[in-house]
Amino acid sequence: MATTQSKTNRSPAISVSQLTVRYPNENESVVRNVSFSLDRGKIGVLLGPNGSGKSTVMKAMLGLVEFVGEVQFAGQPLTSLQNHVGYVPQRYPIDKSVPMTVSEFLELALVTCSHTKAEKNRMIVSVLEQVDLSLKRFEKVGDLSGGQVQRLLLARALVHEPEVLLLDEPEAGVDAEGELIMYDLLQKLAKDQKVTVLLASHEIGLVRKFADTVFCVKNTLVCSGAPSQVLNQSTFKQLYGDGMTMYGHDHHHDHHHGNHE
């Protein structure tokens, strides 16, 4: 036990080694030999164009697709850490015509908990406060805005107080203001609660501002490092091709983000 404990303390929060994913009936690997690690309390971004395999890396890390290689969270495989890893999918995963309140959505994330109903309610109230959705607790999820839905998904991931958060393009379907609120929240979680955050994204401007480490993915790991080192013209060409030019910009958030592809 002591050995496991010391290993856990020394190990990076996220460690991915030689991860390869090949879907059935496909000859080419979607992702091949991706290796990286991220320390506790840091924000890392898997950056790459659509179809580059960054979402697949994330799904493999969670065991949602079959893969070859090794994935560890604080030195442990995912099976033993289910509630220590939170996941925010790209979109609200449930058909919005299914009537469900915000509270009911979060209750479903607690179905495996042995807590009492009162304790579960307390957890829900607390996490909704954290993402600033307290007033929406009994609202229908279908009536929420894109940004509010994204924060609800974050709340679901946070309800178990995870040590690691994985977010798959959290800016999808969210307006500029919603994006900023989300990223500020993630920065606060990493700084104050030492939550390790890994995002899949193609938003270079936001990555430049919020990430500690960038992992450039185009089916394999193209490069990695601090945003200031990695985000240059040569990396951009590697990821998005010769015909495109990188444009960085300060974020005033009076506009909507377009794709950089």
Place this chain on the structure above:
Amino acid sequence: MTEVVQEFIDLLAFSFFQRALLAGVLLALLAGIVGVFTSIRKAAFFGDAVAHSALAGVAIGLFFSVDPLFSAAVYAVALSLLLPWLRKQTGFSFDSLLALLLPVSMGLGVIAFSLLPGYQPNLLSFLFGNLLSVTQTDMFFLLGLAAVVVILLPLLAKKLLLVSLDENQARLLGLNIPVYELVYHFLLALTVVSGVRLVGVVLINAFLIIPPLVVSLHARSLKQLFFLTPVVSLISVLGGIVLSVGFDLPTGAVIAVFAGCIFVVSVIFKKIRDRVGV
């Protein structure tokens, strides 16, 4: 209208009618619950395919002189188990496999019926239901199934709901997905079979699908969806039975049409409500 009600009251004195009524109530409540899961899983076609396939089970039962409800239950459950296995082996979608199994099972049922000696009026009653055909065995079957649902539901409902709504999240929480899938498929197959006598294989899906759709139009929470769907289902069944008796029409067909009318009224009501902004 008073004549219809009077006829209904007179019929209440007969044991066959009491049986049919009780079967209708039990079926409405069961289908109301299982139908919510079918509706949120977008598995309407699956319910339909299982129902149609039950015809093969019925015919096989009649052929071997076994209670047709029993053989239909075995056939429907076997089909429910076969589907996920076939999907894993072939990689085809559920829809494609259902489209394959449905005509094969229907064909098998019709062949088995044609091999039975003599004239078979049973075929029509199994296709479209018959109020008079509900037997004591059917009642016990329904009561047994209702007991299973009453015991299972408080234990499994929320986990089953999560598996039905968001499989990835369920997997991340460590739920054993195949076990919950199996429970759902079992409940669906048995509910469908239990309704075959009353409403028939062609119309049973109306029980499963229309009530949750009606409630989804107005409900604001899962709680409302789960509590109101069996109520709408019950109204459809009782209303359908009263009208079918009063106007001497086939029960299953009247229940399906009556439920359809409730849906149409519900859509109009929603439109008006949205316009007024209430």
